[in-house]
Every structure is written in C-alpha cells, then in structure tokens.
Amino acid sequence: MKLVPLMRSAALVTAVALLPVTTAGMAQVDGRAAPQFGKLYAVYQRIKANYVDTVDDEKLVRGAIDGMLASLDPHSAYLDGGDLQRLETMIGGNYQGLGLSVTMDDQAVKVISPFRGSPAEKAGVKAGDFITHLDGKLIFGQSLDEAVSKMRGPAGTTIRLTIFRPGRDEPFDVTVTRGVIELEPVTSKLEAGKIGVIAVNEFSRDVGADVKSAVQTLRRQAGGALGGLVLDLRSNPGGSLDEAVALSDLFLDSGQIVSQRGRIKRENIYYDAEKVYPGDVAKGVPLVVLIDAGSASASEIVAGALQDHHRALVMGERSFGKGSVQTLLPLTRDSALKLTTARYFTPSGRSVQEGGIEPDITVPQLSDPDRAKRAKLRYRESDLRGHLVNEVDLDDKQLEFDKGTDPRFSETPEELKAKGIEDYQLHYALQTLRRGAAAAPAPVAKRK
Known part of the structure; x- marks a missing residue:
C-alpha cells in the first residue's frame, strides 16, 4: 500500500547488524550450511550463463529482493534512492503530485482514496479505480514505487491517467494537473450547537499538537464551552x-493506548x-469518532483506543x-528495508488486522449517489493478496456486512440534497451530539 505507513525508525545497531548480510556477496554463501541460498545462487549462475540477453547483476539482485518481500505481505518493501526520499517526504507532510493513496492489487495500481481537496479528487478519481496507463504508457506489472514516481512531478504539470472503473464497460482518461500536496493534516470548524468538527487527514508530524490547538481554538470560538466534538478520521x-499515540493521549486521562507485539522481544x-x-484536552466533552473503509493503521489505533476506553462513540x-507495524531498517546511506515487524493491539487486546474497527453505530454515507455500487466494490486489507492473517478466526459474513442494505437508512441522495445535507455521516454525528446521545458505548466484550 503506498501511503504514509504506520512505522518507526529502527535503531542504528539494527542497521549495523544487517550490513554484513548485504555485503558478504553471493559467492561466499555456503550451500552446505544453507541449502536454500545454494539453490538461489545456482539459479543466479544459470541465468548469468544461459539467458538470451546479458543480464545486469543489480537487476537480478533487486528482483530477488523484491520477490522475497512480495512473498511476505503487501506492506514490506525494499526502498532506495528516490523511493526512500519519497517516503521521507510523505512523512514530512507535503509533496508535489496528484494526492492519491494507492496500493498494488495483483500487479495493478488500485486507488484506496484520493486525499481531500487534492488534484486527483477534483479531477474525479474515485476509491476503487484501477490506473492502467500514465500518458498512454501501460504500467501494469511495474512496481508500485515506479508507478508512484511517474505520477509525482512539478506542480502545474499535467498527466493523463487511464482508469478502469468496475461497473463501467470501457476504460476512460482523466487529465490531472499536479499540485503541491499540502496535506493540511488537521482542519477544524465550529458547527451549530457549539459542536466542533476536527478532520485529521493523515498522521504526519505534529498532528497531536495541531489537534490540541484546534480544540483550544474551537473552545474560544464557542465562548468557552463546547457542546461536543467530532473527530473525523474518514479516508485517513x-x-x-507516535502521532497516533499523541492524538489518543489528548483525550485520555490514563490507561493503555496501543501495544505492538512481534516475534522479536524488542x-x-x-x-x-x-x-x-496530561489530562483530557476536551475536558470530558462528548466525542464522536467518524471512520470508514479508508480509515487505516494510525486512524484505527486512535479509534480503537478511544472506543475501548469508552471515551468516544465510534x-x-x-x-x-491494517493492524501491522512497519519498521524502517537502514541498509546503506540511500537504501532501507520497510519490513513488517509486529502487529498492534487495542487496549482490550483486539487485533484490527483484517477485521478493522467496527463502529458502535454503523452509519452509511447516504449522500453518496453511487453508494450502493461503491459498497459492492469496496475493499480492505482482507482483500489484498498475501495479507497477514488475523490470529482470531474472522467470520466472512460479518466482514461483508456493510455491503448490504441497512433498513434503518432509506433516504435517497436527492432527498438529502433537498434538505441541504451534503455529508450524511457527519450530519448524523452532529445530530447525535445535539440530542445529547453520545453516552459511553457498550463495553467491548458485549459487542458482536
């Protein structure tokens, strides 16, 4: 998945420990001690000696590395040069490009979601779209990093995306003008009833501090007392x-926020x-957290922590x-391994891997005119090839529940538009807070 990953930097000692493996060279592998490496070296020799064209060593080694990592899970990857620089830029919170969160699905680039207000969103790119060509050139079968690097570019330049959208008979082209993607990780506004809405669009640096500042600003705008807060983590x-922990800590007085557990003790x-x-920055004000199928990793940590501590209604x-942790393991000055090293768990011990966070109140986005079609096409971590399996056996019918029709919600997009409702999920959250119904949800153990 190409997005700002849930990750932490590895200690320097880890990098030093890995370096001898990368510099020892194929010729020094002892086939008797490690038959698997002997087999790998034998294949390397046959290719070098017999392939129809001369093959560059770097290409073969990179292919072997990519193949090993692809056999693990969708989130482990080898990064070097521009790929590593792009990742660091994303974590920094701004870059020049289209503003898309994408993943690789069976060698095809699939859109998880466009960032809010991004050039891609304005051009009409939707979650679930497949990008097949860039400026008329096929990108199927290329690495995700190669495709992403081609979509990046100076602000003001254009690129033509060929898109296959499930449900449409033919692919179509969309021309997008690249922009400076100032992701503006936190935005806020005060709604009627002195209810503050804080949207967190991604977890780059200083998100915790930005949300704290937003709460304080909203409180001043409300005349010193807020009637409620909505924390919007949709499509995040x-x-x-670290920022997921900081954001959760803002609203919790005590207790565990998240734990991560891996094979290695450290x-x-x-x-x-x-x-x-220290303390609850909102001072006990009723809190609703909004999530959807695009809320992943760090978003799920926050939602899970506030849900388990009964601090918020989700x-x-x-x-x-996405319940896995990626660690950045430096190899050389300009290369690193992004490796899945742990699973994370909510305070009650739940792993969100595959299953995600189930909301306390399921609310569909009725204001989306393509909601029914999009629900059938929606996909998550559990749909990715090679994803980590949850240690708890999950019920497939439960995971597919939100693709059905909920009889409680029957209004059409046209009816909502006539009432001036453009975002039904947010509208429902605001109405819930205005009614004073955001009481503590049922204990986790009672949820089905």
Whole structure:
C-alpha cells in the first residue's frame, strides 16, 4: 500500500547488524550450511550463463529482493534512492503530485482514496479505480514505487491517467494537473450547537499538537464551552505511530493506548496515556469518532483506543483493517528495508488486522449517489493478496456486512440534497451530539 505507513525508525545497531548480510556477496554463501541460498545462487549462475540477453547483476539482485518481500505481505518493501526520499517526504507532510493513496492489487495500481481537496479528487478519481496507463504508457506489472514516481512531478504539470472503473464497460482518461500536496493534516470548524468538527487527514508530524490547538481554538470560538466534538478520521490512510499515540493521549486521562507485539522481544512495546499530554484536552466533552473503509493503521489505533476506553462513540463504517507495524531498517546511506515487524493491539487486546474497527453505530454515507455500487466494490486489507492473517478466526459474513442494505437508512441522495445535507455521516454525528446521545458505548466484550 503506498501511503504514509504506520512505522518507526529502527535503531542504528539494527542497521549495523544487517550490513554484513548485504555485503558478504553471493559467492561466499555456503550451500552446505544453507541449502536454500545454494539453490538461489545456482539459479543466479544459470541465468548469468544461459539467458538470451546479458543480464545486469543489480537487476537480478533487486528482483530477488523484491520477490522475497512480495512473498511476505503487501506492506514490506525494499526502498532506495528516490523511493526512500519519497517516503521521507510523505512523512514530512507535503509533496508535489496528484494526492492519491494507492496500493498494488495483483500487479495493478488500485486507488484506496484520493486525499481531500487534492488534484486527483477534483479531477474525479474515485476509491476503487484501477490506473492502467500514465500518458498512454501501460504500467501494469511495474512496481508500485515506479508507478508512484511517474505520477509525482512539478506542480502545474499535467498527466493523463487511464482508469478502469468496475461497473463501467470501457476504460476512460482523466487529465490531472499536479499540485503541491499540502496535506493540511488537521482542519477544524465550529458547527451549530457549539459542536466542533476536527478532520485529521493523515498522521504526519505534529498532528497531536495541531489537534490540541484546534480544540483550544474551537473552545474560544464557542465562548468557552463546547457542546461536543467530532473527530473525523474518514479516508485517513494512517501515518506515524507516535502521532497516533499523541492524538489518543489528548483525550485520555490514563490507561493503555496501543501495544505492538512481534516475534522479536524488542518489538513488544506498550504505549500509555499521559506520556505526551496530561489530562483530557476536551475536558470530558462528548466525542464522536467518524471512520470508514479508508480509515487505516494510525486512524484505527486512535479509534480503537478511544472506543475501548469508552471515551468516544465510534460511528460510520468498518475501517480498513491494517493492524501491522512497519519498521524502517537502514541498509546503506540511500537504501532501507520497510519490513513488517509486529502487529498492534487495542487496549482490550483486539487485533484490527483484517477485521478493522467496527463502529458502535454503523452509519452509511447516504449522500453518496453511487453508494450502493461503491459498497459492492469496496475493499480492505482482507482483500489484498498475501495479507497477514488475523490470529482470531474472522467470520466472512460479518466482514461483508456493510455491503448490504441497512433498513434503518432509506433516504435517497436527492432527498438529502433537498434538505441541504451534503455529508450524511457527519450530519448524523452532529445530530447525535445535539440530542445529547453520545453516552459511553457498550463495553467491548458485549459487542458482536
């Protein structure tokens, strides 16, 4: 998945430990001690000696590395040069390009979601679209990083995307003008009833501090007292683990926020409240967290922590289900391994891998005229080839629940538009807070 990943940097000692493996060279592999490496070297020799064209060593080694990582899960990858620089730029919170969160699905580039207000969103690119060509050139079968690097470019330049959209008979072209993607990770506004709405669009640096500032600003605008808060994490693909912890800590007085558990002891880490921000910045104001199928990784940490501590009512649709942690393991000055090293768990011990966060109140986005069609095409972590399997056996019917029709919600987009409702999920959250119905949800153990 090409998005700001849930990850942390590895300690320098880890990098030093890996370097001898990368510099020892194929010729030094002892086939008797490691038959698998002997087999790999034998294949390398046959290719070098017999392939129809001369093959560059770098190409073969890179192919072997990419193949090993592709056999693990969709989120592990080898990064070098521009790929590594692009990742660091994304974490920094701005870049020049289209503003898309994409993943690789069976060698095809698939859109998870366009960022809000991005050039891609304005051009009409939708979640679930497949991008097959860039400026008329086929990108099927290329690596995700290669495709993303071609979509990036100076602001003001254009690129033609050929899109296949499930449900349409023919592919079509969309021309997008690249822009400076100032992701503006946090935006806020005050709604009627002195209810603050804070949208967190991605977890880049200082998101925790930005949300704290937004709460304080909203409180001043409300005359000193807020009637409620909506924390909107919809279509937020994730980001820094530290910022997810900081954001959760803002609204919690005490207790665990998240834990991560891996095969190696040093990957078992527990994150508690009150480590970054003391007390509840909202001072107990009723809180609703909005999530949807595009809410992933860091977004799920926040939603899960606030849900388990009964600090917020989680509303919307089941989240993406990315419950794994990627660690950046430096190899050389300009290369690194992005490797899945742990799973994370909510305070009650739930893993969101595959299953995601189930909202306390499921609310469809009725204001979307293509909602029914989009629901059938919606996909999550559990749909990705080679995804990590949850240790708890999940019921497929439960995972597909939100693709059905909920009889409680029958209004059409046209009816909502006539009432001036453009975002039904947000409208429902605001109405819930205005009615004073955002009481503590049922304990996690009672949820089905």
